[in-house]
Amino acid sequence: MRDRVAASDPGLLRLAAGLRTVLSIALTLAVLAALDAGVTHLVAGAISAMVATFAIREKQRAPQAVTLALGLPVALASVSLSALLTSRVLLGDAFFVVLIFCAVYGRRFGDRGTALGLIGFQTYFASLFVGVTPASLPGFLGTVAIAFACGALARFVLVPQTPTGILHRLREAFRARLAQLLEALADLLDAGPDDVDRVLEQVRVGTARLHETAMMIQGRLEEGTPDEAVARLVQRRIADAEIAAERLGLLLLTARSARRADTLTLHLPGAQLPERGRLPVRDEASDALRRDLTALALLVRRPVAAAPGTGLAQVRNRLLGYRDDENLPSASPAVQDVFRGIGETARAVLGLRIALDGPQDDSDDSPATARSREELDAEDAAIGVAEETEEPSEPETGLRRPTTRAAVQVAVGSLLAIVGGEFLSSQRWYWAVLTCWIVFINTASTGEILVKGYRRLVGTVLGVVAGIVLAGLVGHHTWTAFAVVLLCVFAMFYTAPLSYTLMSFFVTAALGVLYTLLHTYSLSVLVLRVEETALGAACGIVAAALVLPVHTDRRTNDLLTTVLDRLAEVTSTAMDQLSGGPPVDLLEQARDLDQALADLRAAIQPLTHPVTPLRTRRETARYVVALLETCAYHARALAATAELLPTHPSIAADPGLKGAGERILRNIRAIAAHVGDEGSAEPVRTGPSIASLLDPGVPATPRYGRVTDRVLRHLQRLDEAVLGLARPLDVPVAAPRG
Known part of the structure; x- marks a missing residue:
């Protein structure tokens, strides 16, 4: 059972995130209840505690503490400005849009900038949700401070993670x-x-x-x-x-x-x-x-x-x-x-x-x-003899920088959501803004935003149904209702990495209970929640499609080119080292290839989603990614074998191996050039099977004993997979010269 839990949740990261957030909220509620705080303060404290917990992303404890300490004044300022701008509708809406732009733009400053942006936006939203006014502001500032203190206690004492x-x-x-x-x-x-x-x-x-x-x-x-x-x-x-x-x-x-x-x-x-029907041999x-x-x-x-x-x-x-x-x-x-x-x-x-x-x-x-x-x-x-060589990448500037482009897009989308949301409800327009904000998180193309908006809408609709049921069962029992909210919060964080639809479902179900606690629950409110969600998703999609758009095809082509470049780099370096070249950090290069492939796999989700009407394109995308995963496996195997070269007694450098991989490298670069520039006419070239370069030796020679044979077999499979990429990517194939 322990192994099953460890395998289902590597590092227990999801379990720890859920427990930490639930304990943070529970502590906040306990302290506020002891101070005889009202229901609105309990709700505000719960939301603030949740934000103070999930926004922190650093891996080391000291940076986490610094970010949490900086997040408190940001949260207090955000709540204060929300309360002071309550009666100034236009000025408040304008400030909200500026806040959203700054929150997204802050991602360029790393995990800390991302966390502070999340805290600023979410606490402003929370103050709108519970209706903070200048008169009630001092009490809510104390509530936020308590929530942050309880969040720190849960993070560093109750559920510590090193x-x-x-x-x-x-x-x-x-x-x-x-x-x-x-x-x-x-x-x-x-x-x-x-x-x-x-x-x-x-x-x-x-x-x-x-x-x-x-x-x-x-x-x-x-x-x-x-x-x-x-x-x-x-x-x-x-x-x-x-x-x-x-x-x-x-x-x-x-x-x-x-x-x-x-x-x-x-x-x-x-x-x-x-021969899929072949029976096992006994x-x-x-x-x-x-x-x-x-x-x-x-x-x-x-x-x-x-x-x-x-x-x-x-x-x-x-x-x-x-x-x-x-x-x-x-x-x-x-x-x-x-x-x-x-x-x-x-x-x-x-x-x-x-x-x-x-x-x-x-x-x-x-x-x-x-x-x-x-x-x-x-x-x-022999560990440590290799030196890592990394060429600094040229940073993007201005509107080409992803964080700047995303900040402009989400600001425009939020402005549209505010205007449209006001037509639906002058009291709860902020739900449309929240959805527009969320669909831009961790997305980089119009297709990704479309899929995320669809998933959020489906989860919200299902959550409304669950919220109606839960509100009817526990709505009149305050502490039972908060217990249900805590269960939903835990489920939300535990399922978030697995399914965005499930996460949205639990969020909406919890909100149905919170509305009941705030005495604002009704079927019309939950229906309005669906309408605002649909509006926010639509505004996000429109902004992504019309304002500095990054189309899915362009993004996938860029990432595909990156994968091919990384593949050529790993293969070339491995072949150089196996041919007698100097040692290089091959495993690091192989992991860079794996990360590039993971980014591509995430980016093609709009193309492979079950609702995609273009079935042929969906199958092609899956086939291309499977071929690239095949290439990555053989490249990792070559890199691992090359890493053993300086110490392994049965592996010796073979200068002939470099020539065996030259055609593969030319073909990889030709495919990358075709994907990056569709005007490129460089074809991939076939040639003699690399397996034909194997020397069969004498009959007594073991089939599996020579490392060179294994390297050549990996090269052969890599050659076949690279040639296989040519057809789905429409790259011309030519016979060998001469």
């Missing part, structure tokens, strides 16, 4: 997700023709979730691990384990199929295995394979160092023994490759344990395990 603790929990989540992926692979081995598609989809999901956790760890290493050498070691071992698990999945797919499985199968939803080798896949998952879940006796040590020794050909069972070459993959994955798990938990007991080591330890020790000793 970068080191978060990183530790993320590592546990990686371990749990790795075990789940291995269990899914064991299920895939036994899946019959009726179940193979379902189990294969579980493998795809497990692979994607493992990669997601690896990216989260990468983002927390700098803050959570003060020692740079240790951080780099953890980064390398996480990458090794991820690559080994994905390679094991590919080898298993090949063993189940009539031919070598395509890496795309693990990344493209709906892709089917060759023989001695396959039985051993099932046993060892289960044992490998057990080894991940229960490390040898944490288990008494020698049972797990013997299992580990047996699995690591598969790295030597003499220990392989008698089976077909494809099945033997799976056993080798199990051995390599067991080695990656051993390295991960040493990196995370320190030196392990080696008293029960077999010769194969001892050799693996020696290889890992040699690699660990």
Whole structure:
């Protein structure tokens, strides 16, 4: 159960966010109740406590404290100005628009600027919601101060989170997700023709979730691990384990199929295995394979160092023994490759344990395990020899800067929302402004804003129905109603990273209860809430489409070009290093590629959303992203192999490898040029299969033993995936010259 929780919520970040916010609100309500505050003060305090909690985004505790301290005067000033401008409608509306512009523009100053902008906007909104006037202002200023103090207590005392603790929990989540992926692979081995598609989809999901956790760890290493050498070691071992698990999945797919499985199968939803109806084989080798896949998952879940006796040590020794050909069972070459993959994955798990938990007991080591330890020790000793080279990017200025453009767009959209909202309701027009503001958060194109507005509207409509039910059940019981609000707040923060629609649902349900507490509840109010939400979303979409627009096609093309540039950079650097060039921080470059791909995946959501009417375009977008994920996997594998070059006894530089990858690099750059400039006529070029460069050697030569062979196989798959990108992107394909 602990592993399931760790895997479902890596780092327990969602759970901590929900608990911290709920405790902050509960403390605020308790203090205000002890002071005999009225319901309006209770509501204002709850909203202020929530804002003071979720707005803070820094990862270190000291910067969090500074931002929270700076946020209090910002909140007090915002509430004061709202109260003083209550009777001056036009001046108040103009100031609200200026405040919105400044709040969004503040994002250019990083997490602190973003937090202070959120605090300023949300507290101004809260004061409009509860109706703060100059006469009641002193009491509400005290309420806000209490809310911020309770927020600090919840953050730093009741639910403390340190970068080191978060990183530790993320590592546990990686371990749990790795075990789940291995269990899914064991299920895939036994899946019959009726179940193979379902189990294969579980493998795809497990692979994607493992990669997601690896990216989260990468983002927390700098803050959570003060020692740079240790951080780099953890980064390398996480990458090794991820690559080994994905390679094991590919080898298993090949063993189940009539031919070598395509890496795309693990990344493209709906892709089917060759000969999908083939039944699992039942023989001695396959039985051993099932046993060892289960044992490998057990080894991940229960490390040898944490288990008494020698049972797990013997299992580990047996699995690591598969790295030597003499220990392989008698089976077909494809099945033997799976056993080798199990051995390599067991080695990656051993390295991960040493990196995370320190030196392990080696008293029960077999010769194969001892050799693996020696290889890992040699690699660990070489940590830090590579130097990171990063070229500074040219900053954008003026209206080209994303924060400036977004600030202008949201200001125009909010102005439209204020005007339209006043026609719907002179009392609650601010709901349209809130929606317009929210749809611009974390969006960068017109399509993203359209999808976010749609999701918010759907969540709001469903939340209105829930609000009607909840208001009827608990509306006359103040503290029961606040308890329901707290549950909704927790659910809102817990589901926010998973579903924006669910988050909007819980927000609206909580508001229905709050309206009841403020004695302003009615069905017409909740219907007005839907109307204002629709109006705000429409104003945001209109502003995004007409004011300094960034069309979805343009944004996706820019991000696609970035992904291709990162892919060419990683591949080129890896090939240089494998050919004898100087060491470079390849894993960092590989993670830059992964981050660029994650940005692209988020940007194409408007194209892949289920309501998108252009079905062919949706399938094309999914196919292109799956091909890019395939390319990224092979690039990561090349980078990881190149990183081992200075220390690994069985890997030597091969100058011929650089020439093998030249055509791939030319093709990647040709595709990037075509995407970035549709007038580019440079075609991609086909050529001899890179696999044909493999020297078969003598019959006794192991198929899997030479690292050069493995590098060339990754290059071959990368070549195929890059050529596959040409067709959906309409890049011309030409035969090789001469």
